[in-house]
Amino acid sequence: MIKKTLVALSAIALSAGTLSACGSDGGGDAAADGGGSDDTITMGFAQVGAESGWRTANTKNIQEAAAEAGVDLKFSDAQQKQENQIKAIRSYIQQKVDVIAFSPVVETGWDAVLQEAKRANIPVILTDRAVDSEDTSLYKTFLGSDFVEEGKKAGQWLVDNAADADVDGDGDINVVELQGTTGAAPAIDRKEGFEEVIAANGEISISQSQTGDFTRDGGKQVMEAFLQSEDDIDVVFAHNDDMGLGAIEAIEAAGLVPGEDVKIITIDAVKDGMTALSEGKINFIVECSPLLGPQLMDLAEKVLAGEEVPTRVVTEETTFTPEQAAEVLAERQY
Numbered sequence: 250m251i252k253k254t255l256v257a258l259s260a261i262a263l264s265a266g267t268l269s270a271c272g273s274d275g276g277g278d279a280a281a282d283g284g285g286s287d288d289t290i291t292m293g294f295a296q297v298g299a300e301s302g303w304r305t306a307n308t309k310n311i312q313e314a315a316a317e318a319g320v321d322l323k324f325s326d327a328q329q330k331q332e333n334q335i336k337a338i339r340s341y342i343q344q345k346v347d348v349i350a351f352s353p354v355v356e357t358g359w360d361a362v363l364q365e366a367k368r369a370n371i372p373v374i375l376t377d378r379a380v381d382s383e384d385t386s387l388y389k390t391f392l393g394s395d396f397v398e399e400g401k402k403a404g405q406w407l408v409d410n411a412a413d414a415d416v417d418g419d420g421d422i423n424v425v426e427l428q429g430t431t432g433a434a435p436a437i438d439r440k441e442g443f444e445e446v447i448a449a450n451g452e453i454s455i456s457q458s459q460t461g462d463f464t465r466d467g468g469k470q471v472m473e474a475f476l477q478s479e480d481d482i483d484v485v486f487a488h489n490d491d492m493g494l495g496a497i498e499a500i501e502a503a504g505l506v507p508g509e510d511v512k513i514i515t516i517d518a519v520k521d522g523m524t525a526l527s528e529g530k531i532n533f534i535v536e537c538s539p540l541l542g543p544q545l546m547d548l549a550e551k552v553l554a555g556e557e558v559p560t561r562v563v564t565e566e567t568t569f570t571p572e573q574a575a576e577v578l579a580e581r582q583y
């Protein structure tokens with residue numbers, strides 16, 4: 250069980266310094282006194298929602314890791330609304346939790362609530378997604394994937410397989426893009442990385458790009474509209490598996506064969522996506538790991554003990570072809 254290290258004198262001294270600098274009355278050093286009666290770590294976690302298979306796996310992993318580490322986890326689901334996440338964070342501040350972790354639904358608009366957490370001397374750890382703030386003192390560290398790199402890997406596969414991806418053989422590779430939630434770090438960064446790499450091949454271009462909000466339904470609806478508005482789509486780049494799976498439904502409903510008549514590239518590598526990949530309905534998946542729980546608990550313990558932690562912890566990830574998916578599917582955890 251993780252216990253707060255009350256003997257970490259340097260951490261306590263630092264906390265007190267921050268409090269007086271902020272003009273606090275000194276009554277609420279949550280990081281040092283834990284706001285509770287024993288020394289078990291209390292973590293408030295403000296989750297984005299349950300929009301995708303990835304998110305469900307991430308929530309389960311965080312809950313299991315907290316139980317394993319003996320962390321008292323207060324969990325909230327914001328249903329993909331920033332105002333709900335802000336409310337949850339304010340409630341954790343009021344409850345004087347020891348540490349707050351959250352995965353910001355969008356990148357901007359967090360400074361005010363993070364300043365409140367800082368004034369209350371409650372450290373914040375970003376997991377999965379980053380915030381776009383100039384004040385990096387508002388959080389201790391950011392644990393999660395390199396989304397730009399994920400977009401680059403998706404784009405590189407397309408550049409490397411361009412001849413095969415020109416499905417209608419007209420010399421142009423027409424890509425449609427299913428973007429994640431508007432304003433979310435993975436949507437912004439994956440788009441950026443993908444576009445940067447495909448720019449190397451003048452035959453590849455994106456004809457349409459719209460958000461499917463990282464959901465299967467959203468992916469299906471947007472893909473239906475894409476298919477109605479043009480008939481020479483060669484490739485779908487979906488920012489996650491769920492939207493790619495929704496696109497497969499729309500492609501099949503239009504009488505086309507996903508993976509053959511339209512090539513599909515997605516990101517995540519959750520079990521449903523990997524199954525579709527092993528069946529040849531998806532052509533390539535870039536992995537984004539949701540298994541952040543154990544590292545998050547470890548970082549929380551270190552931060553509360555006053556230990557130095559890296560400001561950025563990047564998750565290790567790979568990519569999968571249909572053959573590679575078939576090999577690992579049986580033991581895929583999520």
Ligand code: AHR
Binds near residue numbers: 301377491517
């Ligand atoms: O932030 C990670 C992304 O959010 C995943 O790729 C997606 O499936 C989820 O909803």
